[in-house]
Amino acid sequence: MDQSKEETRAVEQSLESSNPEAAPYTVFSKAQKRWIVLIVAFAGMFSPLSSFVYYPAINALASDLHTSVEAINLSITSYMVVSGILPSILGDAADQIGRRPVYLFAFTVYFAANVGLALQDSFPALLVLRMMQSMGGSGTIAIAYGVIADISLPSERGSYVGAVMCGPNVAPSLGPVLGGALANSVGWRWIFWFLCILSGLCLVIICMFLPETARQVVGNGAVSAKGINQNLLNKCRGKPFQKPSVESASQISRFRIFNPIRCLSVIFYKDTASVLLVNAIFYMIYCCIQASLSSSFISIYHYQELEAGLIYLPFGFGCALASYVSGKLINRDYHVVAKQHSFTIDRVKGDDMTHFPLEKARLRSVWLVLAIVLVSVAGYGWTLETKTHVAAPLSLQFLIGATTTVIFNLCGTLAVDLNPDRPSTVSAGSNLMRCSLSAVGLAVLQITIDGVGIGWCYTIFAALGGITVPLLMMERNWGPVWRAQRDSKLRGRNAERRESKKSYIERPPEVTAPVNASGGTLDGHVQEGIRLSKGIK
Numbered sequence: 001m002d003q004s005k006e007e008t009r010a011v012e013q014s015l016e017s018s019n020p021e022a023a024p025y026t027v028f029s030k031a032q033k034r035w036i037v038l039i040v041a042f043a044g045m046f047s048p049l050s051s052f053v054y055y056p057a058i059n060a061l062a063s064d065l066h067t068s069v070e071a072i073n074l075s076i077t078s079y080m081v082v083s084g085i086l087p088s089i090l091g092d093a094a095d096q097i098g099r100r101p102v103y104l105f106a107f108t109v110y111f112a113a114n115v116g117l118a119l120q121d122s123f124p125a126l127l128v129l130r131m132m133q134s135m136g137g138s139g140t141i142a143i144a145y146g147v148i149a150d151i152s153l154p155s156e157r158g159s160y161v162g163a164v165m166c167g168p169n170v171a172p173s174l175g176p177v178l179g180g181a182l183a184n185s186v187g188w189r190w191i192f193w194f195l196c197i198l199s200g201l202c203l204v205i206i207c208m209f210l211p212e213t214a215r216q217v218v219g220n221g222a223v224s225a226k227g228i229n230q231n232l233l234n235k236c237r238g239k240p241f242q243k244p245s246v247e248s249a250s251q252i253s254r255f256r257i258f259n260p261i262r263c264l265s266v267i268f269y270k271d272t273a274s275v276l277l278v279n280a281i282f283y284m285i286y287c288c289i290q291a292s293l294s295s296s297f298i299s300i301y302h303y304q305e306l307e308a309g310l311i312y313l314p315f316g317f318g319c320a321l322a323s324y325v326s327g328k329l330i331n332r333d334y335h336v337v338a339k340q341h342s343f344t345i346d347r348v349k350g351d352d353m354t355h356f357p358l359e360k361a362r363l364r365s366v367w368l369v370l371a372i373v374l375v376s377v378a379g380y381g382w383t384l385e386t387k388t389h390v391a392a393p394l395s396l397q398f399l400i401g402a403t404t405t406v407i408f409n410l411c412g413t414l415a416v417d418l419n420p421d422r423p424s425t426v427s428a429g430s431n432l433m434r435c436s437l438s439a440v441g442l443a444v445l446q447i448t449i450d451g452v453g454i455g456w457c458y459t460i461f462a463a464l465g466g467i468t469v470p471l472l473m474m475e476r477n478w479g480p481v482w483r484a485q486r487d488s489k490l491r492g493r494n495a496e497r498r499e500s501k502k503s504y505i506e507r508p509p510e511v512t513a514p515v516n517a518s519g520g521t522l523d524g525h526v527q528e529g530i531r532l533s534k535g536i537k
Contacts, residue, residue: 023220023349024220024348024349025153025220025348025349025350026150026151026152026153026220026221027220027221027222028151028211028213028221032211033151033152033160035209036147036151036210036211036213037148037160037163037164039202039205039206039209039210040143040144040147040148040164040210041144041163041164041165041166041167041168042167042202042205043103043107043140043143043144043167043202043206044140044141044144044164044165044167044168045167045168045170045171046110046137046140046171046195046198046199046202047083047134047137047138047139047140047141047168047171048168048171048172048175049171049172049174049175049178049195050079050110050133050134050137050175050195051076051079051080051083051172051175052171052172052173052174052175052176052179052290053175053176053178053179053182053191053194053195054076054079054175054179054191055175055176055179055294056176056179056180056183056184056309057179057183057188057191058072058073060183060187060188061126061188064188065121065122065123065126067123071123072123072126074127075126075127075130077439078127078130078131078134079130079131079133079134080134080435080438080439081131081435081439082131082134082135082138083134083137083138083431083435084138084431084432084434084435084436084439085432086134086135086138086139087138087139087141087142087427087428087431087432088264088428088429088431088432089139089428090102090106090138090139090142090143090424090428091139091142091143091146091424091425091426091427091428091429091431092422092424092425092428094139094142094143094146094214094424095146095214095216095421095422095423095424095425096216097214097217098212098214098216098217098218098225098229099143099146099147099150099210099212099213099214099424100206100210100211100212100225100228100229100231101228101229102139102143103140103143103206103210104203104206104207104228106135106136106137106139106140106143107136107199107202107203107206108136108203109132109135109136110133110135110136110137110195110199111136111196111199111200111203112132112136113129113130113132113133113135113136114133114192114193114195114196114199115192115196116129116132117129117130117133117192118189118190118192118193118196119189136199137199138431139428141165141168141427141431142424142425142427142428142431143424144164144165144168144427145161145164145412145415145416145423145424145426145427146213146214146423146424146427147164147213148160148161148164148416148423149416149420149423150213150214150215150221150423151213151221153346153347153350153351154334154350154351154353154358154417155331155334155335155338155345155347155351156331157330157331157413157416157417158326158327158328158329158330158331158333158334158409158413159327159328159330159331160327161326161327161330161409161412161413161416162323162324162325162326162327162328162330162409163323163324163327165323165405165408165409165412166319166320166323166324169319169320169322169323169405169408170316170319170320170323172290172312172315172316172319173312173313173315173316173317173319173401174312174316175312176294176309176312177309177310177312177313178191178194179191179309180309181309182194207231207232208231208232208233209231209233210231211225211231211234212225212229212230212231214229217229264429264432266419266422266425266426266429267429267432267433269418269419269482269486270482270485270486271359271418271475271479271482271483271486272415272418272419272426272429274471274472274474274475274479275411275414275415275418275475276411276415276426276429276430276433277433277468277471278407278411278468278471278472279407279408279411279412279415279430279433279434280430280433280434280436280437280438281437281464281465281467281468282373282404282407282408282465282468283404283408283434283437283438284434284437284438284440284441284461284464285377285404285441285461285464285465286400286404287438287441287442288438288441288442288445288461289315289377289380289397289400289458290312290315291442291445292445292446292449292454293308293311293312293315293397294308294309294311294312295308296384296454297311297390300384300387301387301390311394311397314394314395314397314398314401315397315398315400315401316401317398317401318397318398318399318400318401318402318403318405319401319402319404319405321402322401322402322403322405322406322409323405323409325406326405326406326409326410327409329365329406330362330409330410330413333361333362333364333365334361334362336361336364337357337360337361337364338356338361341356341357343356353417353420354484354487357480358414358417358418358479358480358483359414359475359476359479359480359483360476362410362413362414362417363410363414363472363475363476365410366406366407366410366472367469369403369406369407369410370403370407370465370468370469370472372399372403373399373400373403373404373407373465374462374465374466375462376396376399376400376403377400377458377461377462377465378458378459378462379396380393380396380397380400380458381454381455381456381457381458381459381461381462382455382458382459383396384454384455385453385454385455385456386455411430412427412430415427415430418483441461445457448460
């Protein structure tokens with residue numbers, strides 16, 4: 001009975017959406033949204049987890065595979081290279097063909113890679129399979145941002161970003177602890193068997209329960225998915241196909257070949273570039289602290305490897321707490337700015353961002369967060385330099401984890417708001433910038449520590465973080481103008497395409513009667529053949 005009521009309600013919403021004024025932004029209920037968020041957050045944690053769970057096994061892998069630690073580190077570099085490039089393909093693909101097909105492809109590859117990693121016995125196999133593992137897991141965060149944009153209104157998007165990013169933000173802190181425990185107790189192969197079991201479970205859940213949310217495929221959710229875009233639960237239930245309504249159908253785009261270069265164009269949008277650069281700078285700082293954490297505490301405080309793994313936990317607690325709090329904060333700022341500008345929030349259709357100070361709303365609380373994180377990063381370096389009590393650097397780790405998570409969620413939400421038609425693509429572009437800057441930071445990290453000391457090293461990183469202050473001020477003050485200019489150009493190009501297509505259909509090119517070799521006109525049948533060969537009806 002409840003099932004039939006839900007289907008009836010969905011059909012009614014689909015019929016209501018034939019009137020554009022009454023069309024809701026999404027027909028997914030709050031319970032369905034929570035279920036989707038839970039699945040997507042679970043899926044999103046695999047990319048960072050796969051990277052950080054690997055670190056405690058480096059020495060054991062080098063010994064068992066009869067190679068050097070430097071060679072094993074090459075597998076880390078190759079993992080990062082692939083994780084920077086592949087989301088550019090998977091993100092745009094998810095925006096074009098739907099979220100489910102890309103999720104299923106990614107996790108099938110990831111599952112197979114982990115089986116191979118658990119069974120392999122040579123360094124070349126390790127190197128290739130680690131790249132394959134990265135290929136499967138690295139695109140999940142980009143797809144997650146796309147799902148958030150599909151199902152959440154701008155006024156509530158902050159909470160959804162915070163919830164979905166909880167998994168990816170906490171995984172880097174839990175990974176070394178899990179990896180160390182597994183490697184020390186049952187051996188390094190069980191790291192990959194663990195990831196295999198976990199990813200297999202995720203693959204089954206996605207296959208069975210995750211609905212298609214891509215607006216290019218199902219509109220606001222009122223259009224039934226078909227084929228691989230439909231989950232097995234709906235197929236088993238025999239859910240009838242619903243004919244697309246006028247409004248829902250208008251949201252569905254024609255298929256076009258996905259282009260990995262498209263994310264590069266997003267990076268160079270003036271209104272988006274500064275947001276992505278800020279995100280990338282703090283991700284570089286975040287990665288450098290994480291990468292040097294265990295080695296610094298082992299050398300300064302003489303910790304054992306298991307203890308060095310546990311020191312990641314304050315970072316994880318800070319990230320987990322901030323993921324929840326930042327979502328509430330982002331939504332609150334949106335409502336405060338809307339009230340200040342007498343802007344009425346539409347909780348059904350979603351808000352028209354054309355005349356809303358979106359940048360001011362999203363960046364309203366970032367300034368205090370910036371001050372805390374910059375002071376904490378510099379202070380963290382000097383507590384290690386002066387060998388203060390271990391409680392001091394661990395407390396600063398907590399603050400750094402919390403504040404960087406807030407910045408990640410703020411920037412991620414704003415980037416999606418600025419590019420609502422290609423959320424996974426812009427997230428892939430963000431990932432490319434993050435990985436590129438992080439690779440540079442990690443390459444010079446140990447050189448800088450050896451050259452000037454760990455205190456001045458992190459003071460330099462804090463100074464680099466200070467560059468983000470004028471970048472965000474530019475975004476807050478000039479972002480609305482840049483956004484309006486870009487939207488105007490985009491509307492102009494779309495109007496020209498529609499007009500050109502309409503002109504071609506309504507007024508086909510006039511075909512003059514060709515002449516034959518003797519100077520006479522060709523007969524009607526030949527002229528018709530020429531018309532058809534040129535595609536003119």
